[in-house]
Amino acid sequence: MTAPVNxxxxxxxxxxxxxxxSLAGASALRAAATGYMAAAGEHPGVLLSGVTILLxxxxxxxxxxxxxxxxxxxxxxxxxxxxxxxxxxxxWVAAPGNLPALFVALGYDxxxxxxxxxxxxxxxxxxxxxxxxASLIEHIQDRGGNAxxxxxxxxxxxxxxxxxxxxxxxxxxxxxxxxxxxxxxRLTDEGGSLLRVPWATEAAEPTAGCSVEAVCAIDRRGTAAxxxxxxxxxxxxxxxxxxxxxRASQPVIRGVPRIxxxxxxxxxxxxxxxxxGTSTLQCALVxxxxxxxxxxxx
Numbered sequence: 001m002t003a004p005v006n007x008x009x010x011x012x013x014x015x016x017x018x019x020x021x022s023l024a025g026a027s028a029l030r031a032a033a034t035g036y037m038a039a040a041g042e043h044p045g046v047l048l049s050g051v052t053i054l055l056x057x058x059x060x061x062x063x064x065x066x067x068x069x070x071x072x073x074x075x076x077x078x079x080x081x082x083x084x085x086x087x088x089x090x091x092w093v094a095a096p097g098n099l100p101a102l103f104v105a106l107g108y109d110x111x112x113x114x115x116x117x118x119x120x121x122x123x124x125x126x127x128x129x130x131x132x133x134a135s136l137i138e139h140i141q142d143r144g145g146n147a148x149x150x151x152x153x154x155x156x157x158x159x160x161x162x163x164x165x166x167x168x169x170x171x172x173x174x175x176x177x178x179x180x181x182x183x184x185x186r187l188t189d190e191g192g193s194l195l196r197v198p199w200a201t202e203a204a205e206p207t208a209g210c211s212v213e214a215v216c217a218i219d220r221r222g223t224a225a226x227x228x229x230x231x232x233x234x235x236x237x238x239x240x241x242x243x244x245x246x247r248a249s250q251p252v253i254r255g256v257p258r259i260x261x262x263x264x265x266x267x268x269x270x271x272x273x274x275x276x277g278t279s280t281l282q283c284a285l286v287x288x289x290x291x292x293x294x295x296x297x298x
Contacts, residue, residue: 005031005219011231014039014215017120024116028217029055029109029225033102034120035215036227041124041137045232045244048157049210050267051098052197054184057223058108061184063197065264066101068094068207068248072261074172075163080252089236092247093161094265095173096148098229101180103145105225114141130242148174156240168249177262184273195273205268207248209234212268226271 005022009015018035026034032053040046051066071094081087106114118141125134140147148154154174161167184195206212210230218224232246248265252258 005217007031007035007215007217009035009215010213011035011039011042011215013042013124014213017124018215018217021116021120022217022219025111026113026116027109027111027221027225028057028219028223029105030111030113030117031219032215032217032225032227033106034117035217036102036229037117037121037137038124039213039215039229039231041121041126041130041133042128043231044130044133044242045210045235045246046229047098047133047136047241048096048235048238048243048245049098049230049232050207050248050265051101051227051229052199052267052269052271053101053105054195054197054226054228054269054271054273055105055108055224056184056195056273057221057225058110060108061186061195062105062108063182063184064101064105065178065180065182065197065199066098067199067264067267068246069097069173069178070259070261070263070265071095071161071168071173071249072170072252073175073177075168075170075261077252077258080254080258087251087253088166089247090161090165090167091251092249093157093167093169093236093245094249095169095262097178097180097264099140099147100145100176104181125242132240133242136241136243146176149176153241156238157245159240160236160238161245168251173261178264193275195275196271197269199264199266200269200271206230207232207246207265207267210246210267212270214271216271224273226273228269228271230267
């Protein structure tokens with residue numbers, strides 16, 4: 001059987017899960033999301049790292065902002081650390097923003113088979129020996145984009161990186177805030193035109209201890225999706241869920257201007273959906289060290 005979606009991914013686990021979803025009839029967006037969740041099940045450093053999604057199709061050209069956020073929303077300003085202090089690791093833990101962005105993006109697809117998306121993550125987590133991570137993904141499937149706001153989920157993060165531990169995370173950081181869904185940025189160059197996320201050039205380097213990964217997909221209906229995510233490989237352990245949190249926030253240092261809580265933390269997103277002429281979808285591309293190019297299915 002020929003897959004109705006062409007797929008490329010930097011991670012074999014993500015690629016195989018996305019391909020399996022496409023063979024079951026998933027769109028490019030849902031196939032890419034399935035690949036992302038499979039990676040989240042396989043690797044401990046995905047679910048607490050940033051993600052950005054670029055979508056062309058379903059009558060839309062959108063970018064979804066699932067980057068990590070500066071913590072401290074709704075909390076009193078901390079006293080802050082002196083330059084001479086040794087700042088604890090947990091003070092660098094940022095607030096996750098991936099789940100609201102993912103569910104908003106999936107809402108554009110007329111196919112609402114989310115169970116397929118999350119089953120891939122649950123199965124990969126069990127295969128990787130992390131029943132805790134599998135349980136977490138089951139909770140996410142049930143609770144949707146507001147999952148992190150559920151105390152049953154975020155309590156473990158507060159025990160690790162809340163104020164009592166020297167961190168900056170608070171309950172307000174797990175509420176859905178800010179603009180998650182924006183128009184993609186359309187640019188023109190010698191090769192035609194391209195669509196990218198508006199914050200594509202804000203960061204050239206990955207978050208410390210993270211690698212940049214991607215899943216790209218185009219289907220026969222002319223829909224293209226690129227999911228770019230960071231995978232933490234050296235971070236702070238959250239043992240209750242079998243996760244790793246990256247060092248992505250900016251601790252409050254006395255005498256240094258404070259970053260406003262809720263501000264998205266920068267992450268690379270060198271993703272493009274390119275067109276020939278003015279409208280014909282040609283390829284999806286993730287440039288840089290992990291370059292991927294995907295052509296439409298024949």
